[in-house]
Amino acid sequence: xxxxxxxxxxxxxxxxxxxxxxxxxxxxxxxxxxxxxxxxxxxxxxxxxxxxxxxxxxxxxxxxxxxxxxxxxxxxxxxxxxxxxxxxxxxxxxxxxxxxxxxxxxxxxxxxxxxxxxxxxxxxxxxxxxxxxxxxxxxxxxxxxxxxxxxxxxxxxxxxxxxxxxxxxxxxxxxxxxxxxxxxxxxxxxxxxxxxxxxxxxxxxxxxxxxxxxxxxxxxxxxxxxxxxxxxxxxxxxxxxxxxxxxxxxxxxxxxxxxxxx
Amino acid sequence: xxxxxxxxxxxxxxxxxxxxxxxxxxxxxxxxxxxxxxxxxxxxxxxxxxxxxxxxxxxxxxxxxxxxxxxxxxxxxxxxxxxxxxxxxxxxxxxxxxxxxxxxxxxxxxxxxxxxxxxxxxxxxxxxxxxxxxxxxxxxxxxxxxxxxxxxxxxxxxxxxxxxxxxxxxxxxxxxxxxxxxxxxxxxxxxxxxxxxxxxxxxxxxxxxxxxxxxxxxxxxxxxxxxxxxxxxxxxxxxxxxxxxxxxxxxxxxxxxxxx
Numbered sequence: 001x002x003x004x005x006x007x008x009x010x011x012x013x014x015x016x017x018x019x020x021x022x023x024x025x026x027x028x029x030x031x032x033x034x035x036x037x038x039x040x041x042x043x044x045x046x047x048x049x050x051x052x053x054x055x056x057x058x059x060x061x062x063x064x065x066x067x068x069x070x071x072x073x074x075x076x077x078x079x080x081x082x083x084x085x086x087x088x089x090x091x092x093x094x095x096x097x098x099x100x101x102x103x104x105x106x107x108x109x110x111x112x113x114x115x116x117x118x119x120x121x122x123x124x125x126x127x128x129x130x131x132x133x134x135x136x137x138x139x140x141x142x143x144x145x146x147x148x149x150x151x152x153x154x155x156x157x158x159x160x161x162x163x164x165x166x167x168x169x170x171x172x173x174x175x176x177x178x179x180x181x182x183x184x185x186x187x188x189x190x191x192x193x194x195x196x197x198x199x200x201x202x203x204x205x206x207x208x209x210x211x212x213x214x215x216x217x218x219x220x221x222x223x224x225x226x227x228x229x230x231x232x233x234x235x236x237x238x239x240x241x242x243x244x245x246x247x248x249x250x251x252x253x254x255x256x257x258x259x260x261x262x
Numbered sequence: 263x264x265x266x267x268x269x270x271x272x273x274x275x276x277x278x279x280x281x282x283x284x285x286x287x288x289x290x291x292x293x294x295x296x297x298x299x300x301x302x303x304x305x306x307x308x309x310x311x312x313x314x315x316x317x318x319x320x321x322x323x324x325x326x327x328x329x330x331x332x333x334x335x336x337x338x339x340x341x342x343x344x345x346x347x348x349x350x351x352x353x354x355x356x357x358x359x360x361x362x363x364x365x366x367x368x369x370x371x372x373x374x375x376x377x378x379x380x381x382x383x384x385x386x387x388x389x390x391x392x393x394x395x396x397x398x399x400x401x402x403x404x405x406x407x408x409x410x411x412x413x414x415x416x417x418x419x420x421x422x423x424x425x426x427x428x429x430x431x432x433x434x435x436x437x438x439x440x441x442x443x444x445x446x447x448x449x450x451x452x453x454x455x456x457x458x459x460x461x462x463x464x465x466x467x468x469x470x471x472x473x474x475x476x477x478x479x480x481x482x483x484x485x486x487x488x489x490x491x492x493x494x495x496x497x498x499x500x501x502x503x504x505x506x507x508x509x510x511x512x513x514x515x516x517x518x519x520x521x522x
Binding site for chain 1: 350
């Protein structure tokens with residue numbers, strides 16, 4: 001394969017990476033030569049890079065990440081465990097849909113982070129409070145996407161199962177769940193973003209450790225490079241988790257590969 | 263002729279919410295013998311599909327009786343299987359897993375399922391495609407899977423709801439011929455509905471012509487062409503005469519359609 005063919009095939013990657021490099025260089029050069037701002041008020045990539053190196057060699061960053069991850073994993077796991085079954089039953093049982101709909105719609109539409117103080121009061125400043133906040137934010141994408149997936153299940157396939165004498169359990173296992181899976185994964189992508197917001201807000205509001213706390217503390221004390229390190233690490237985690245979901249979708253729903261239009 | 267499927271005065275009215283009720287069938291009566299290949303032709307929307315769904319057991323008639331081998335049909339059963347117009351394959355299952363579906367729901371042991379599935383995949387000519395997903399198949403191949411799936415549970419009655427309507431003309435011809443061979447080989451009772459006169463005359467022992475909605479039996483025509491029938495037979499004057507007879511019965515219904 002010639003270099004040109006190689007480039008053509010991975011065009012998306014190369015163009016994407018170039019635009020990131022251009023932006024970082026421009027940021028660095030502008031702040032160094034055109035507007036040399038006091039590093040106390042704004043920072044530039046070279047300083048962030050130095051801070052990054054220091055941080056990943058130290059123990060505090062890893063401790064903060066471990067603390068935040070713990071809350072995230074608990075909250076997110078419960079969102080999966082509660083959200084998917086609720087969405088499934090809501091989609092299939094009209095009475096459940098009608099009775100839950102008003103609460104869910106109201107809660108989904110409201111800025112739930114406003115409940116952060118309440119959660120911290122009820123569940124405390126530790127892992128539990130943050131996990132509860134993550135759960136609250138992440139559960140709705142699971143409920144609503146699962147619900148939408150069930151609703152969009154092809155009625156022909158339901159007839160197929162019925163026509164072979166299949167019961168309700170067969171419907172769930174053989175049709176509704178697999179046809180809803182891609183929706184659930186799309187919901188998971190949304191839930192990841194919202195869950196990370198939950199962590200950060202929880203730690204901004206009341207915490208003594210964690211990545212959100214580290215960001216807010218660095219900001220409060222004008223250590224901008226350190227603050228950016230936290231932000232960059234958060235976005236890397238978000239991107240990695242989202243990408244993981246995409247891979248997961250291709251693994252558990254290989255039939256979608258042929259249907260997806262780019 | 264011993265009666266196998268007997269429908270008497272079937273009537274069904276759909277009552278959708280906030281809309282006018284639609285009478286799909288009125289006093290539909292027909293009888294089919296065991297092993298017969300019967301075509302039901304009629305203008306589109308005449309209630310043919312509704313009738314097949316009643317035979318399948320997915321919907322119940324408002325009044326009238328429907329019996330299979332002397333027993334009333336009250337719900338789905340593996341003695342009846344449908345080949346659906348839009349295939350109805352599960353996209354997350356491979357060809358083999360789709361063919362197995364009915365056997366799985368019946369509780370057939372895995373080893374026996376695999377054996378039966380392999381036989382059927384061979385019967386419909388899909389060897390080598392066992393682990394393909396439906397989206398990797400052409401329309402004709404998808405319907406071969408649909409047919410294999412319906413035959414897998416060894417139903418006594420095969421219901422075909424315009425199964426080849428979504429396919430191009432050549433694929434349709436090919437599948438019609440193969441279906442005929444499979445039928446001659448398995449001797450299932452087949453209820454096949456469509457609106458092609460040509461196909462009706464070619465494949466059936468009898469053609470039941472239905473009226474425009476609400477559907478009733480308008481006429482029953484015996485097709486006394488020799489079997490096995492081949493493609494060349496379609497060029498004979500006898501074949502054309504039969505087509506003309508079906509057309510004569512059907513044409514008033516097509517012009518009296520009261521809807522668009």
